[in-house]
Amino acid sequence: MKAEAKENEEADKKNLEKIQKLNEADAIIFQSEKSLKDLGDKIQEEEKTSIEGVLETLREARKAEDVEKIESLLGDLTAAMQKVTERIYSETQSSDPGSTESSTVPNEEDAQFEEVK
Numbered sequence: 178m179k180a181e182a183k184e185n186e187e188a189d190k191k192n193l194e195k196i197q198k199l200n201e202a203d204a205i206i207f208q209s210e211k212s213l214k215d216l217g218d219k220i221q222e223e224e225k226t227s228i229e230g231v232l233e234t235l236r237e238a239r240k241a242e243d244v245e246k247i248e249s250l251l252g253d254l255t256a257a258m259q260k261v262t263e264r265i266y267s268e269t270q271s272s273d274p275g276s277t278e279s280s281t282v283p284n285e286e287d288a289q290f291e292e293v294k
Contacts, residue, residue, distance in 0.1 A: 199244075205235075205255070206232060210232065216265065224261050238250055
């Protein structure tokens with residue numbers, strides 16, 4: 178029994194890695210679809226089209242369980258989503274100049290405390 182487990186150890190390890198990558202693909206697909214929905218009209222049409230194209234290709238790779246293609250597409254999708262969120266964030270910051278100020282309260286004092294043992 179131990180010999181059989183030893184023989185299958187490498188195959189089991191590869192199978193585990195495959196399953197983890199498929200689960201990661203499922204999570205990223207779900208998260209990206211939710212982000213697209215949440216961003217709504219803040220996302221530009223060409224960005225949305227590009228991301229949806231990568232999402233569709235990723236879904237197909239997920240169904241085919243093509244781990245190498247999934248890894249490549251996950252990087253592409255993550256980079257595309259990051260680019261969109263950075264653009265939206267920078268636009269939000271430039272339209273709201275007061276948001277870059279320090280969040281400290283004027284006349285703020287440190288509280289005095291005494292440690293009781």
